[in-house]
Amino acid sequence: MNQEKSCIIQHFSHYCSLTKEEKQLLNSLEDSPTEIKANSLLWEMGDPANEFCTLKSGWAYSYRHLENGDRQILEVFLPGDIIGLREFAFAQRLESVRMISDGVICHFPHKRMLDLFQQSLTLTSVLFAISSRQQALLTERLVNLARRSARQKMAHFLHEMYLRLRQTSDDISGQFRLPLSQEQLADILGLSPVHVSRTFSALSEDGLVFRDRHHVTIPNLKALAAEGEFDDCYLTDNVRPLRDHSS
Amino acid sequence: MNQEKSCIIQHFSHYCSLTKEEKQLLNSLEDSPTEIKANSLLWEMGDPANEFCTLKSGWAYSYRHLENGDRQILEVFLPGDIIGLREFAFAQRLESVRMISDGVICHFPHKRMLDLFQQSLTLTSVLFAISSRQQALLTERLVNLARRSARQKMAHFLHEMYLRLRQTSDDISGQFRLPLSQEQLADILGLSPVHVSRTFSALSEDGLVFRDRHHVTIPNLKALAAEGEFDDCYLTDNVRPLRDHSS
């Protein structure tokens, strides 16, 4: 197939084993890889929406601005993720998307969704499953934002990021790079940057998380999970591989 | 077709005009209407998930329990809504669902999704669009919970409910029945029941919302929108009717 393993194929393969034809179809969708600089805007709320993107490398986030100048980050995208899936039903972007680091994205016009729907029942199901998973992440973040203390929010978020990173990179044994400023963390967690700093200190004092610049160490994953009431069922357990009749 | 207009057909028709065959297919999916009592549980988190439901009449909500006994309500479902769409990719329920009022639901096994995917490109697209819209609602609630004051949360939520109700019931000119206790409102908005009461009083004093038991009056919709920074683009504007090539 392709020398450099397509990351969208890798992503889809998490859900279901794919036939050669399906892989080819997916490959053809990921056809225009574009390099993109850290901190640059993919699109802004209100822009016309007629494609989504797959993130081949780098990190990105979607966010919304509020009238008082606050900003809420909605999702953090990692390599392999699909960006803008949510806006399939809309003519305009509902949220802005910005790169965190340098990266490569591929464009995927909404129109071609219909090709995918027509040509493969399996891929249709998988795409639906991916959308479901994104919703589950969002729901979890909602609960996190609405109901938990600053400590719990931080603990939960760090745990989630650790698990998501471990799913693609092979084991990283309690350590990872988190290329987010404390201001960005604040915008994710619904806190002030100042309080993010304090919360990090507090977690550190209790030996739950250590951090040096953007390098995070989690000495005891279970302890962190307990602190953040983290339950990974929305991330891992139950992702069900749906199968085509014909496969 | 069907004497009593199927509410799922009505729902789908919002997005796209449907052929006779498509309507028949949809009708066949909504095959086992079941009466269900107020306050009864549709399912609980952790239950096996192999179907979703369409809500023919009555209100329902999905929620999550937290360890400290708090509860977060994730979504409020109105007649015509699809419940449990998010869990398509999962083997277990990620959230519990409970009826608010007496109602009627129809079951729709996940397996039959594949029939739908195979038989109609249009319906596949519309289902995707419905899922997108639900995500948009969820995202909006997330921003609301994370970043707004109690006043704004209330204002925003009431405005959203008003618009959603107006989309199905014909014009209700600033008044509607909101069959939610203040405890339920608190669980939706991430507030304490006590503070919901205070916030209602505050909004009342400023003439933004009047309320008698479960009857809500909004004298000035624009003022309420301003208070809650409400922007309806996620609800109405941009829902794009996607069309099948063949139609």
Add this chain to the structure above:
DNA sequence: CGTTGTCTTGATTACGCTCAACTCAGGTGG
């Protein structure tokens, strides 16, 4: 070595929570 941006630390403030008492409406039974 100075500049810049990010992070830290301290002091003060405020929004919403908790606890508790009270009101009120609706329902029940004597």
Add this chain to the structure above:
DNA sequence: CCACCTGAGTTGAGCGTAATCAAGACAACG
């Protein structure tokens, strides 16, 4: 018909978590 009970909603007092404001530390970079 009235007395009582119950559950929802209201109001007040005090408290706590996190926000805000402001000053200082620190690292990276020119």
